[in-house]
Amino acid sequence: METVKAIGDVLGQLGVDLRAHAGGDLNSRSPIDGGILASLRADTAQETTDKIGQAHAAFLQWRNLPAPRRGELVRLFGEELRMHKEALGRLVTLETGKILQEGLGEVQEMIDICDFAVGLSRQLYGLTIASERPGHRMMETWHPLGVTGVISAFNFPVAVWSWNAALAFVCGDSVVWKPSEKTPLTAIAVQALFERAAARFGNDAPPGLSALIIGGREAGEALVDDRRVPLVSATGSTRMGRAVAERCARRMARSLLELGGNNAMIVAPSADLELATRAIVFSAVGTAGQRCTTLRRLFVHDSVADSLLARLKKIYETLPVGNPLEQGTLVGPLIDEAAYSAMQDALEQARAEGGRVHGGSRAQVAGCKGGHYVAPALAEMPEQTAVMHHETFAPILYIARYQSLEQAIAWNNAVPQGLSSSIFTTDIREAEMFMSASGSDCGIANVNIGPSGAEIGGAFGGEKETGGGRESGSDAWKAYMRRATNTVNYSQALPLAQGISFEI
């Protein structure tokens, strides 16, 4: 199989030694052709607890290093990523099935967050606050928090870890990572690159600063339940996030949740339809519909619906579905058979709810017999029906016509998820209304670009069942630190706040 032949080369270029993990029954399977890339051993419960212990010891040392010096390690790691971008991007494609351009894009996102974090290492600002008492000063100080646990999903197997880890390291935390059991090789490769950066950094990087736990749900649960882990950042399904949130709450630990999305776009009468069409296609079929920010629901004003639909149908008929390693392919495989079945079930339900479905059937790809490829589907719906309230992790775009902007915004907000959203309009009133307090209720609300594709700099995350977490840009770093409020009395008296008299 092509993928099995390719994997050795790629791992070699990345300097990955699988010996520590080899010899188990956890298979990394390429969605491209079903080839088994490696059979790995999951960490035992004892190994997991030992790694968390070592990460905790590393934290006790790392927290005392000045933040700009901690940033230097992240800078070196960013250099390793730059040097290995091609090979790591190819490995992401081999293990997730996303097209090579997107595999490379994911590594670029890692590089971008490293750059962001290096700058941040000199900007962990606290406030000074006016005290009501004479001769007193109040201020906020941000301190390292502890071990950050990271649980990640298969579809962004490396970028999500780096969003968390790059910030956590400059904030003075150590990191224990439990990647998806579907994508362990990319995680092992990233850990190898990090260790290379740490070796160049020298003795100031304690062993165990970044640890990797290979395993499935049980390994994730062990991380979530460990009292030495004050923050768990979990990315994945809403079902998983609910379990993690409940377990963290039981021991009063913080959870930072990035869960399922069900993202919509509104196309208004004044929209630039050419621009909208390109944005729709990228957002709906990119990563074969397996992004948390994938466009799943399209609300088109009645007056432009026929024209837009005609354009979309034409493009969908000729979308290049195929081997994601090959140039020209825009739609790669689904992750596995279960994803294929879930897609067919959703399309069946859409038909039962009055939908007219175009596409969605299995596609045969030469040389990729063991992969699950589909033609992306358009489903014309009579209104927003029940199936549209669920996230089906596959390239299905539901389309409904609307008459008033109020109706379209109400549909946008009517689902349990609240990640990303967008509107195409050239009417400033509509754009402002969409972004206003009574507009989209999502964590991301875009104008004249699609809902998918995060850029480092802004805070990323969503509301409601998406979990409420914010990662990556803006002030997301605060989640990885603890805040102390300090009041300093430099007078020779001891006045009490609120004018309270307490004479002894």
Ligand code: NAD
């Ligand atoms: P998943 O929930 O099946 O698995 C995600 C991770 O959670 C895996 O590492 C898994 O082993 C672990 N896990 C599962 N149950 C657990 C438990 N009870 N306790 C601890 N860990 C547990 O998700 P998936 O299929 O890998 O990814 C797809 C989902 O992820 C989609 O819903 C997608 O929208 C979401 N996602 C969200 C974002 C975001 O930023 N909001 C980003 C990427 C993916």
